[in-house]
Amino acid sequence: MNDITITFPDKSTRSFPAGINSLQIAESIGPRLAEAAVAVKIDDRFTDLTVPIDHDAKVEIVTGDSKEGHDVLLHSTAHLMAQAVKSLFPDAKVTIGPAIENRFYYDFDIDSTFSDVDLGKIEAKMQALAKSDYSISRLELKRNEALKTFKEMGEEYKVEIIEAIDESETISVYRQDDFLDLCRGPHVPSTGKIKYFKLLGTSGAYWRGDENNTMLQRIYGTVFSSKKGLKEYLHNLEEAKKRDHRKLGKELNLFFFHQLSPASPFFTDWGTIVYNGLVDFIRELYQKYDYKEVISPQIFDMELWKQSGHYEMFIDNMFSMKMGEREFGLKPMNCPGHTLIYSHELHSYRDLPIRMADFGRLHRFEKAGVISGLTRVRSMSQDDAHIFCMPEQIGEEITILFEMIREVFKAFNFNEITVALSTKPEKALGDAKLWDLAESTLNELLEKSDFNFTIDEGEGAFYGPKIDFNVKDALKRDHQLATVQLDFVLPERFKLKYIAQDGSDKRPVMIHRAILGSLERFFGVYLEHCGGDFPLWLAPRQIAVLPVSDKVIDYASHVTDELSSSGFRVELDGKADKIGAKIRQAELSKINIMLIVGEKEAEAGTVSVRKRHQGDLGSIPLNDLIHSLQKEINKRSS
RNA sequence: GCCUACGUAGCUCAGUCGGUAGAGCACUUCCUUGGUAAGGAAGAGGCCACCGGUUCAAGUCCGGUCGUAGGCUCCA
Numbered sequence: 001m002n003d004i005t006i007t008f009p010d011k012s013t014r015s016f017p018a019g020i021n022s023l024q025i026a027e028s029i030g031p032r033l034a035e036a037a038v039a040v041k042i043d044d045r046f047t048d049l050t051v052p053i054d055h056d057a058k059v060e061i062v063t064g065d066s067k068e069g070h071d072v073l074l075h076s077t078a079h080l081m082a083q084a085v086k087s088l089f090p091d092a093k094v095t096i097g098p099a100i101e102n103r104f105y106y107d108f109d110i111d112s113t114f115s116d117v118d119l120g121k122i123e124a125k126m127q128a129l130a131k132s133d134y135s136i137s138r139l140e141l142k143r144n145e146a147l148k149t150f151k152e153m154g155e156e157y158k159v160e161i162i163e164a165i166d167e168s169e170t171i172s173v174y175r176q177d178d179f180l181d182l183c184r185g186p187h188v189p190s191t192g193k194i195k196y197f198k199l200l201g202t203s204g205a206y207w208r209g210d211e212n213n214t215m216l217q218r219i220y221g222t223v224f225s226s227k228k229g230l231k232e233y234l235h236n237l238e239e240a241k242k243r244d245h246r247k248l249g250k251e252l253n254l255f256f257f258h259q260l261s262p263a264s265p266f267f268t269d270w271g272t273i274v275y276n277g278l279v280d281f282i283r284e285l286y287q288k289y290d291y292k293e294v295i296s297p298q299i300f301d302m303e304l305w306k307q308s309g310h311y312e313m314f315i316d317n318m319f320s321m322k323m324g325e326r327e328f329g330l331k332p333m334n335c336p337g338h339t340l341i342y343s344h345e346l347h348s349y350r351d352l353p354i355r356m357a358d359f360g361r362l363h364r365f366e367k368a369g370v371i372s373g374l375t376r377v378r379s380m381s382q383d384d385a386h387i388f389c390m391p392e393q394i395g396e397e398i399t400i401l402f403e404m405i406r407e408v409f410k411a412f413n414f415n416e417i418t419v420a421l422s423t424k425p426e427k428a429l430g431d432a433k434l435w436d437l438a439e440s441t442l443n444e445l446l447e448k449s450d451f452n453f454t455i456d457e458g459e460g461a462f463y464g465p466k467i468d469f470n471v472k473d474a475l476k477r478d479h480q481l482a483t484v485q486l487d488f489v490l491p492e493r494f495k496l497k498y499i500a501q502d503g504s505d506k507r508p509v510m511i512h513r514a515i516l517g518s519l520e521r522f523f524g525v526y527l528e529h530c531g532g533d534f535p536l537w538l539a540p541r542q543i544a545v546l547p548v549s550d551k552v553i554d555y556a557s558h559v560t561d562e563l564s565s566s567g568f569r570v571e572l573d574g575k576a577d578k579i580g581a582k583i584r585q586a587e588l589s590k591i592n593i594m595l596i597v598g599e600k601e602a603e604a605g606t607v608s609v610r611k612r613h614q615g616d617l618g619s620i621p622l623n624d625l626i627h628s629l630q631k632e633i634n635k636r637s638s
Numbered sequence: 639g640c641c642u643a644c645g646u647a648g649c650u651c652a653g654u655c656g657g658u659a660g661a662g663c664a665c666u667u668c669c670u671u672g673g674u675a676a677g678g679a680a681g682a683g684g685c686c687a688c689c690g691g692u693u694c695a696a697g698u699c700c701g702g703u704c705g706u707a708g709g710c711u712c713c714a
Contacts (some may be wrong), residue, residue: 065660105709113642184676203709204641211711215641218709246707250649259687259705314714331667333714368705460713485714512714549671576670577677584675608674616674 005056016053023049023189026061036063036225037156038193039186041073048138048186064193064225074099076136076188077126077197077223077301083179084125085219088118094181094209095157095216102233104223107205107216109157114202114217122219123199133192134177136186146171150182157207158182196230197223242477245524246373248532252590254540255374255517255523263371264379265520270540273538273569277538278519279359281411281636282383289404291355291385296337302327307493308336319363330363335487335512338386339494342508347498352508353389353397359519360384374524387511387600388496391434395441397511398467398484402449405469405482408515412526413638414471416479419451422459422466429462430488438486439465463489473529485512532590533612535638536629541591543570543629545607546582548598550574555602559595559622566626587612593629 007026016025022040026033026049040049041060046068047252062069078097080359083106083331085092089110097106098265104177114122119279141149141163150158174183176191176210188194207213214517224230241247249255254271257264267275268385286293302320305311310318310332331337338356347354361381370376387397409417416422421442424435442465446453460466464486487510516522536542543563547556563570571591573582579596587592594610601607601619608619 102649116643161670169644201708202642205710206640209711211640215643220709227681257706262705269686308714310714319714335714364714367712369710371639374714463714546674548673551671552643576668578672580672581676582674587675596674600673610674 004053006053007058009058009060018054019052019532021050021052022059022061024217025053025059029061031062032505033063036065037061038064038076038188038225046186049189050135050137065229070102070225071099072186072188073194073223073225074102074104075183076191077194077221078104078135078192079174079176079179079181079183079187080108080126080129080194080197081122081199081219082108082181083176084122086179087129088121088125093155093157096161102222103200103220105205105218105220107207107218109207109214109216114219119199119202119219123197126194126197126199129177130191130194132177133190135190136174136176136187137175137177138187140170141173143167143171146173149173149180153180155182194223196225196227197221198230198234205220229368236475238481240477240528243475243531244373245375245527245530248527249374249524252532252540254527261379262368263366263377265377266373271523273540274534274538275519275523278516278522279383282516283410285404285407286355286357288353289400291357292359293339293359294341294342295359295393296334296358297331299328299330300337302329304336304340305329308339308490309493310336317365319365331360332362332364334360334362334382334384335386335490335510336356336494339490339496339510342388342496342499343494346386347504347508348617349390349500350402352498353387353393355385355387357383357385357459374527375521377518380518380520383516384512384514384516387513388491388498388508389511390498390506391437391509394438394486394509394511395445398442398445401511401513402445402451405515409469409471409481411638412529414481414529416472417451418470418472419453420444420456420459420468420470421446421453422456422461422468424465425458425460425462427462428460429460430464430492434488435465438488438509442467442486461485461487463487469631473525474531475528479525480518481525482515483513483517486510487512534590534592535636536592537580537633538638539590539592540569540591541571542568543593543595544586544589544591545570545572545576545597546583546586547572548579548596550576552597552602556597559597559607560623563626566630568629583610595625 002018004018005013005015007013022042023034023037026037036051039062040047041062042053043049045058062072064070064073075098078099082094082097085106085108086094092108092110095107095109095253097104130491146162147159150162166554172183172185174181174185174187199219201220201221203218204215205218207216220228222233224233249271253271254274255265255267258266258448283293302311305318314332318332321328338358341356342354359381361379363379366376366378371378389397423439428435466483468480469482470480472478490510491507496508497505498508534540545556545560547553553574556574560570560572573586575582583594590612592612593609596610597607606619607625609617609625611617
């Protein structure tokens with residue numbers, strides 16, 4: 001047989017006998033590579049390691065630690081799990097089992113449900129199957145063969161999937177031991193490649209995500225190419241649990257929930273300090289960026305929601321009430337109310353843009369199954385604003401918003417921002433020319449900005465394109481916070497107008513925008529981001545004065561009063577505990593500054609400073625401390 | 639709304655086979671007066687989410703309701 005020339009990613013070449021497969025090539029390079037290999041790209045075509053190569057080709061071995069390789073591993077592990085489930089629960093019917101971010105799942109149609117005990121059994125079976133190291137082989141079938149095969153197996157969901165596959169496509173199935181699954185691949189060459197995995201949980205899931213379909217049983221799991229990778233992932237899950245804002249909220253006594261007002265947070269006095277701190281911060285920026293804050297009603301006649309179109313779309317998610325003959329709706333958003341404020345006066349083009357801000361409380365009747373902590377609530381407020389402007393002002397307004405958003409995120413130490421531009425959906429209202437203008441303006445501005453952005457084609461709202469801003473938190477999780485949405489429809493529906501230079505009536509554009517988004521949600525996200533360690537300016541408990549003994553209680557009281565009248569949130573720990581216990585208590589409560597005062601300090605008029613997580617910083621005169629802390633607060637340093 | 643799990647003191651949790659409710663922390667009082675992450679003792683604290691059923695007897699078993707969690711679906 002002839003030799004073929006293989007070119008590697010580093011441009012080096014080697015010759016091999018024709019018909020060799022990539023796994024063998026990997027072995028010839030080194031046992032480590034062969035061990036790590038999960039799939040291959042032959043001439044940029046992503047495929048199985050076991051595919052024979054019979055011509056000169058570019059070969060890139062894909063290992064389990066790359067993103068693509070990890071996905072292969074995840075996907076193969078999903079198959080392994082399906083194999084285990086089929087052997088333990090022969091009545092279960094397989095459906096689909098894809099890889100998702102760092103995890104995989106597989107949905108089964110089964111009469112019973114999976115318990116934790118079942119999960120353990122399935123995982124043990126997977127271990128055994130992996131240990132047996134069955135080779136995983138790809139077969140290509142004709143459409144009718146594939147249909148016949150899966151029909152005979154009674155796998156009706158697979159039959160349905162095959163029926164949906166385009167006639168022209170080849171249909172591939174993968175076999176490992178006696179388990180056969182419809183799949184595009186690629187897959188690892190044998191089950192022994194799958195080593196470091198764990199099943200994470202179960203849930204219900206609708207077939208094809210449609211709530212009218214059968215409820216399937218889903219099992220989630222994860223796999224990594226190394227033990228370390230798996231350990232790290234599980235560790236991160238633990239970390240995330242420790243930082244969970246619901247847990248921190250309880251521990252630090254910031255907010256709570258009561259079953260008599262589900263999904264509606266109660267902020268304690270401490271939580272309210274943080275909440276108001278967020279609002280105050282944004283308010284200061286409203287001064288700088290020329291916003292006018294308004295207060296608008298909580299309850300409107302349903303007529304308003306009918307006119308705005310929300311009634312039709314979202315009435316199921318609105319709190320409504322009938323008072324006598326009249327039906328009212330509790331506002332789920334501010335914008336229709338703001339159009340009433342806008343229309344209250346006649347506007348000249350000279351007045352525009354009008355930037356109308358509102359921290360009004362909003363109520364949305366979120367479905368019982370979706371509510372969660374502070375992230376999905378029924379009662380909330382937003383750092384909401386609507387900008388009424390001329391179409392030709394859109395660019396300028398967006399530019400200013402970019403700057404403002406950057407400033408806000410920086411203040412909260414969100415340093416990684418990604419942006420998504422969502423464009424015109426199929427069902428859209430509004431002038432096509434306006435859409436074009438807006439989309440090209442937004443695109444151009446994003447090109448010019450240094451934001452990393454992607455375009456979500458057709459994902460815009462029906463009333464206009466939008467830009468969503470995502471931040472990465474301390475645990476590298478993405479959160480969508482700010483949103484900027486152009487609206488061509490609401491001005492139309494409420495017949496908004498301004499008098500143009502030529503004296504004619506013109507229609508303004510509305511820009512809906514929020515930077516923190518829902519304050520409740522932001523509270524939760526930020527609480528997890530900082531792990532409860534609030535910066536001094538935001539901290540509900542800034543300073544604790546800790547007397548060493550009650551001999552110095554008078555001096556401690558004096559220090560506390562001084563700080564309090566200087567505007568600090570300070571508390572005195574006058575309990576009969578030892579200093580160590582007081583410090584421990586203050587550290588656990590995440591109080592920023594601990595001031596230890598004993599006889600030495602009382603004599604010298606100083607305080608001994610200890611900062612959270614930093615330990616003893618030595619003693620300084622009280623006045624010096626006050627000045628440096630005031631500076632820190634004014635800078636809003638994080 | 640759907641699937642699954644859970645709901646016991648302010649918090650974290652134990653409670654065996656159905657037989658009058660338990661711990662640690664926090665709280666109150668007392669002793670201790672101390673120097674950078676837990677000094678000691680005592681006390682108080684409970685409609686075991688709620689409603690119904692089975693039973694001589696229910697925190698425990700069964701049904702329902704409410705709430706919470708992880709998902710599914712939804713998200714102006």
